[in-house]
Amino acid sequence: MTEIGLDAVPPASEANINRFSFNHTIARRLPFRTVPIRLDRPILSISFDDFPVSAYELGATLLEERGVRGTYYACTGQLGSTTDLWTVVPPDAVVDLHQRGHEIGLHSHGHAKVHDLSPAAFRADLAANRAALRRLLPGTSHETFAYPYGYSGIRQKLLLGKLARASRSVQPGINTGKLDLDFIKATELIDCAQSAASIGHLLDQACSQNGWLVFLSHDVADSPTRYGCSPALLAATIEQAQKRDMAILTIAQALDEIGAP
Template identity: 55%
Template sequence: MPMGQAVNANGDAVIDRFGARLGHALAVRLPLRTVAMRNPRPLLSFTFDDFPASAHATGAGLIEARGARGTFFACTSQLGTAQEHWTVAGPDAVGDLHRRGHEIGLHTHSHRPVFNMAPAEFEADLAANKVALRQLVPGLRRETFAYPFGFASMGRKRQLGRLARASRSVQPGVNAGRLDPDFIKAVELIDCGLSQARLDNLLDETVARRGWLVFLTHDVAPQPTKFGASPGLMNAALDGALRRGIEILPMRDALDQIGLD
């Protein structure tokens, strides 16, 4: 139901919508655990949600050209399928990226917003995601998670504290000082929404605060979707980080430097 639409007489839809908004707002603001960040240098991670075939074919190579690696969040029910905006990378891409040193992360099996899933339903869905990925990458452990569509709730955030090593949100900002590992801030790396001036400011802030900047995007193409990045924008972010002495790492390695077990 669109925002603001009239609801049925008993008000159930209003309650559900209000509850979802409240739950997400609490997840944004209330950490269930925090970690004092001990990284000796500023850090940057590139993350790809869903992840489209172009992220595998183009995005990974751009990062590798600088001697770095990224994090690719896989929704396993969609692997190899054509979606509205792109074709999702296939199962072979998961294994290929892993062999090349990239991180494979969790993104649920069903790609549903987690805030309206019951606890048992969410746990089963995430378990299916893990099983499918471990069939493709035997021995995969200590996975990070990305919230589908960025929506969370306190209940699912609490569950993720024991089901995943850490979880990335879409809440913008640079992570610095104390980290909420169950709701890591991230900034969208998208041509339609990130100017060069904003990119420079984010990189400068990361250096000044000795923080951790996490970029999230989807497809990588000369004419990307509104959710994606062009090679030019990715190159600007990569080169801008390296010029400033920012270390580029997949999320798992950044978490090691930060001091998260």
């Protein structure tokens, strides 16, 4: 499983690769804000980044049929656009998902890797993301964030500690012990790397550690992209978690449960 997710475009030069990966590596290992995780029962959260029409139409319906809500991370500069991979939802889908009880989170406005941006440019991009979301969803506050491509940066992570309630990475693993609020671990829920059996194994680990397991995906289709999952895998994930009596919560609800500020 790769640490860095969707379309991690190689930087221009070897020097850049080293500089960026060094910055990301330090950032992900350097917690600025932590909270202890003490749970009554293990938690599963399911999140979608970007997010394609299929995650809205197929994914949300599938979740709701099982009494579950998800977290959708919106890159507001991409809303309604079509990429090589998929069509991103239009703004009214964001409103609809919110009204149906799903969490809508921040995923930047321009979908740049955060360490490519100066702190000032990153702050401006996040402000544009937040403003666009709040125009669609008046009254929203205290949003969570997901790093585009999973890349962090030291100064940007510090800023996120002031500007977002918490931030989700694409670093696989189960959140236990001290939670790094600005780098929540999340594992890709993708058919090309997971099966119902491997998901079951991860859920067992989360249960035995009484931890918080977060999944991230993109499209939901019978033949998903390498960044997405099939309806069958998504359904199997939820149903296996329900069999294990896990709480299935949005990222924000899980943070509430943990007692995060």
